Amino acid sequence: MSDQVSFTVVPEGTVTTPKGFRAGGLHCGLKKTERYDLGAILCDVPASAAGVYTLNAFQAAPLRVTQESIAHSGKLQAMIVNSGNANACTGQQGEDDARAMRAASAKALGVEEHHVGVTSTGVIGELLPMGKVLSGIEQLPAKLKLDGGEDFCQSILTTDLVQKMTCVRVVVGGKEVHIAGAAKGSGMIHPNMATMLGFMTTDVAIESEYLQLLLSRITDNTFNMITVDGDTSTNDMVVVMASGLAGGESLHPGHPDWEAFAAGFQYVGEYLAKAIARDGEGATKLIETTVIGAESDDAARKIVKSIIGSSLVKSAVYGADANWGRIIAAVGYSGQPVNVNTVDIRLGDIAVLEQSRPVKFDEEAALAYLKTDTIQIHVNLHMGEGKATGWGCDLTYDYVRINAAYRT
The missing domain is CATH 3.60.70.12 (L-amino peptidase D-ALA esterase/amidase)
Incomplete structure (x- = not known):
């Protein structure tokens, strides 16, 4: 389009x-x-x-x-x-x-x-x-x-x-x-x-x-x-x-x-x-995840789904914790081809990983960003032309409360 x-x-x-x-x-x-x-x-x-x-x-x-x-x-x-x-x-x-x-x-x-x-x-x-x-x-x-x-x-x-x-x-x-x-x-x-x-x-x-x-x-x-x-x-x-x-x-x-x-x-x-x-049940934040540089669009879509579907990623976003390790783990278990030496990750404009190596970043700036209501996660695999974007939400205590009593 x-x-x-x-x-x-x-x-x-x-x-x-x-x-x-x-x-x-x-x-x-x-x-x-x-x-x-x-x-x-x-x-x-x-x-x-x-x-x-x-x-x-x-x-x-x-x-x-x-x-x-x-x-x-x-x-x-x-x-x-x-x-x-x-x-x-x-x-x-x-x-x-x-x-x-x-x-x-x-x-x-x-x-x-x-x-x-x-x-x-x-x-x-x-x-x-x-x-x-x-x-x-x-x-x-x-x-x-x-x-x-x-x-x-x-x-x-x-x-x-x-x-x-x-x-x-x-x-x-x-x-x-x-x-x-x-x-x-x-x-x-x-x-x-x-x-x-x-x-x-x-x-x-x-x-x-x-x-x-x-x-x-x-x-x-x-x-x-x-x-x-x-x-x-x-x-x-x-x-x-x-x-x-x-x-x-x-x-x-x-x-x-x-x-x-x-x-x-x-x-x-x-x-x-x-x-x-x-508007996810109990949600306080929208998580928008974009993956580029994948081998194909299909691979990128599956990696995006792996990230936004991770309970650990969702919990970290709720807690405003810049724990990029949870994101790279979701990339790794997505089942899609990944070069483990070339992955970049950003939270908004804040780089936290470049060429699969940790980057020093301002923790206070990251905390402030993760407290906003829309969080963008960017992943670049540097492998091909595949790209995709997907959306999820954080995982909160209210999600459990709502679903523990759904019928009652």
Whole structure:
């Protein structure tokens, strides 16, 4: 993708900013509090759709239903989501319940059943209280609004502390188009789709196959480059819907504005990925790690994941301890080729290792830097052209507190 900025961030944008979309949420009783726990995004027309899904072997029932819907025609018109219950590891009853949600939503919203996607997030292994869910679905149509993006964001949260959404504007074929996204995720976050849900909307005209190509392409560099705790969830999913209502000719890889659109699409994915990492359960700091000079981009990605996934690195960042030994150890056990004599490491602008030899540095300056809320770790292997960046967070006492009582 081009390094030139070819898009404009829309500060107040939500998933309903692209033409043709409404969204909303409500409380149907899945959560003990009055926070919204059921939401939907609805498009005025069947939209080109694409999705990426968790690699966990115990893939939750709603994901299979959504894949089935997209496979039918490459289009979706509505996404229904509940929080508070993951509908995962629930056997045939879970499958039946996910399909019942799809059927009820199609009827309530007046769309074809195969144009409805379903997803759930929350506690694993408990059956959905379908009476509450179906009652909520009946009430959803009245809640869907052009300004309902924030209500939708609230409906998808579990242990998240903040809503996560962004929007950009791009010119394609002389017409303004928008790309927007909303996500949830705070714990059970690890590369290869992590309890993370992402929803992207756009009004560009594009065929599903090219939308899938683009989503898969940016996922490797965004959603698959974050980790909070090393746990890959059963329910992770990112779905994108393109209404085509901005008009103009259909976008494709040979189009002169393809890279401009791709850059905006990349920005939305990266923004949401970083927001998830920053909002990790109990987290106080975002850790951004960049590896360059690797044998390949794939090797660089794996080394980045090794560093941001290290409990010892995460603990050191929480404690503002410039313990570069933990970083070099994570590089060494990543399983990727490393020249043990040529590694450089920096914490922000502070060099701590050059050519694999310790560098004297100002401990007080390092302490002050590590007390800030965004920590950058730079590693140069001096071996090749491979590079990658990923995001994680520190490991705190609150992470244990939150997860020790997740069900209660």
